[in-house]
Amino acid sequence: MTNWSDKTLLSVAMLKPVLARVAKMVGVIIAVAIFNFFLVHAAPGDPALVIAGQAGATDEAYMARVRAAYGLDQPLTTQLTGYLRKVVTLDLGYSYRQQRPVAEVIAERLGPTILLTGTAFIISLVGGIVLGGLAGVRAGKFSDTVITVLSLVVYATPVFWLGIMLVLLFAVQLEWLPPFGYQTVGADLAGWALWLDRGRYLLLPAATLGLLYLAIYARLMRASIIEVSHQDFVKTARAKGAGRSRVLWRHMLRNALLPVVTMAGVQAGTLIGGSVVIETIFAWPGLGRLTYEAVLQRDYQLLLGIFLVMSIVVAIFNLVTDLLYRVVDPRIRSV
Amino acid sequence: MMVTKRQFNKLLLSAGAICFADLSFGSTRAYGQTRGGTLNAVLQPEPPMLNIAVNQQTPTQTIAGKIFLSLLTYDFDLKPLPSLAKSWSISADGKTYTFKLEQNVKWHDGQPLTADDVVYTVTEFLPVTNPRAKAIFARCESVTAPDPHTVVFKLKQPFAAFLGAFDIATLPVMPKHIYAGTDLQKNPANFKPIGSGPYKFKEWVRGSHIHLVRNEDYFKPGKPYLDAIIYRIVPDGASRAVAIEEGQVQLTQWTDLELFDAQRLAKNPKFVMTTKGYEYFAPIMYLEMNVRSAPLNDKRFRYAISHAIDREFVRDKILYGFGKVATGPISSKTRFYDGNVRKFDYSIAKATALLDEMGLKPDSEGVRARLKLPVAPYGEMPARACEYIRQSLAKIGIAVTLETSDAAGWAQKIANWDYDLNLTWPFQYGDPAIGVTRLYVSSNIHKVLFSNTIGYSNPEVDRLADAAAAEMDEGKRQALYSQMQKILVEDSPIAWLVEMEFPTIYDKRLQNVVTTGIGIHESFDEVYFKG
């Protein structure tokens, strides 16, 4: 990637598969939308009852009005076609529980979730590659054993349990970090001060969420490094007398990264799923918590919207790792 | 943010000389209050909107109480107190109620509040949005405004509980100029409310906080004392406990804190804990039984269940002491209670004897009957209570299966009468005619929540309930309700377990937090930080 021709070659070679991938992504998202629609409507609860129940008392006329107001009285197929038509125009419907357009509700919560999962993703990927790489290079030594054992233990730890333990340690006992929240309320910060403040709140939830995946990537990276180091081309490079670090960086790392990047793409969905638990423990105002609330409230329109947006986010994560893969993998690049 | 150290020192300075003011008498104190400061409180769960006339959830009420005004409020004995109405009178025949409103009350957008707004709210707004208020005000023949500061309610029949229906949850006065002719459910003002109360809406960051600021034009001069109230939304119970302990919030209410946390914090000298201020709601936790089918249609079976549950265990171990053992359908914390009824002591022997007498023999697994109990999806406490009931009834050979679901699924089961047992605690709303008899009279057997879903029917109870609702003489009303309570406990369609209490916990510098029977739903125009 040092000269121009290489770069243009790269972009042309990449464009076509990317387009194909985007087209596929759109298809999957539409399928997800239909699938979700029927799934959500298979639920036995009647949302009108919940709204009516919240009104403290109920009568049948009131419930009929609620059903009519939110289109709950129409046949399923009408609701589905109406829904799909709206989705195309990015209108995700109206949430009866929040009494606002779904798109608006989701837009508000999307930022915090991307911040949280994105940070966790970076923490896990960078941490996993560094620690796993270290362990792989020093295979059999003490530091390798420590990293391997720790990652095994973390991998087996329930994430909610880990979160609670970290809050106890860092927020309650040591008082280094705030136990929950998104930013200091009422502090009226701006610019760097705001982001610094937010960063303090972000650290614990992102670390909790990231730690599990860090363990996965570290284990994968270690195994990958060990395997690559036994391969012929590395042996050849060594035999040719290339410097130790040069061998490591030019040959081993790039090849060893491949399975890690693949795995990272596959794990994107679980990462977002994990945010449901994390956001609940840490009072993080994101999509994960909204999902759980929407499930409990039987907020059909909102649930459909969240699923759709989350599927899109997962698809984007996959696309990004796909591109990353192409950058990293010398074979694909030369195609 | 909470009061910073510097702000707090300022408070200390300005309040320094008048510390002894704390010794004077509650809310009637005329001096000694300190202006300024920001109160941070917990709000849980996040309300869907901020208009109490449209949404009746408890958190909506907490916020709306600060923003909107009602005609009356109620003291700890549920006697009416002035609020937006400065005085009122009732005609001799008990059919005409005349309210005189405060002068100089303005909406937060500067428009004057008049009797017209009250009439609009009662006749056009509430019938569309609040079924409970609709049922009460449907008793009116007419609601009129003879002048801008007078409202007259004419009833078709005398209704003894009527004066109890002017609280903030039942009749919050809405601005006609904002709502008239709009879609009430979707009006943007439901999210940026324009009220007339002591605090104005400033900002709502969803998932984070709701920020209210002092209304400079509040009709009571010099009030409110606080500069702002910020309600912080904290969805996790353990986090809420940390929040008040670390000083990030200074006030929690209802079940914001897990009750064992409340029990622990109550002992902390930094905080004040009170269980007053819930008299208007006064829920009784009870186990209701669908009496339509065998064996629940047999009084002896219901007695057996009542004997098999240790109410003191429920109070002490599940409610952590926050409550009082209940004896019948009306809470002793509200009006017209009578404890002279049949008693159910905790006795496995009596319970099994009753089942034996019925001829219900244990099968090969030791089971005499199998029942379904849907678990109300309202957190840990009801879940623990249902688990305890299951274990208790197992001891007398009744196998209970717990069914968990989301709020909608649970509501559906109860409303469709598709259950055997159900653990719940409806509000009593200050008067049996509003909050209690609705659960027992046969005219209210409907497939909707909070009606007589258990299918109980006793003509004598129906008669007594009707007579008591129309009886204006308090003494005679008491006699009617006493008799009704006796019959209901004799029939025991419900095992009344515990009169619930709720902890309000706040920073001890906060003053006048709980002054009436609606507690923290009050306007907070008297609340201040003591230096």
Added chain:
Amino acid sequence: MKPALLAFLRRPSGVIGLVILVFVVGAALFASAIYPGNPWDTVATPFTPPGTDGLLMGSDSLGRDVAAGVVHGARISLLIGVTSTFMALVVGVLVGAIAGYSGGRTSSLLMGVTELFQSIPAFILAILLVAILTPSVATITFAIAIVSWPQVARLTRGEFLSLKEREYVQAARCLGESPVSLMVRYILPNALSPVVVAGSLSIATAILIESALSFMGLGDPNMMSWGYMVGTARTMIRQAWWMSFFPGLAILLTVLAINLVGESLNDVLNPRISRQ
């Protein structure tokens, strides 16, 4: 199989995992003998710390014995873990085998469905399924199976894709073996070992998902499970750390043990096949 067993036993991590697993399975099998009586019954003063009044792990907020809960909970965690994995294996292998063997339209259709399931965040799909079907052992098992099978399908398809081109399969085909026979008798046995390893690891994942569901309040209310115990104890962690510590530890150790065993199995069975 004997050399493989020896190879397995030479790995200390695998042996450690096996020992823990034997303990967990033993607890599950003999729960009623170790702690007779119902784990839901109140047997002690609430919030009794571990080691007092003869309670190894203390008591919970209703005075229930935490140790009894942990031992009885082993049953449900293993039951759900094993059953859901078995269901996922059956569905996953079936879909993956057909997709891998047949290729073309059928393959792309089946893989499309697989991809669809993988596009929805798994845990959220599980939450939704359990919430809709109302929580019970059966629905939780079903939901976990639903989110687990796509991985198995992908793995199986990959194996079938490469194995079907092997000489011995081609030879059998020339001898007139039917496709079903080819798949079941010739390809499947050779594709099985990575699938078995993936399956053993997926039991661990299933146990974690079950505990997370229970933690969110979506467990079976009639069954004592570890996730339920941590979920109800989490708010009381500062009063009674033991209530969430021991069941949490039980999850951790069980999952760890399964992973250790699964990995050693992998090293022994598939020395040249990289892990998925």
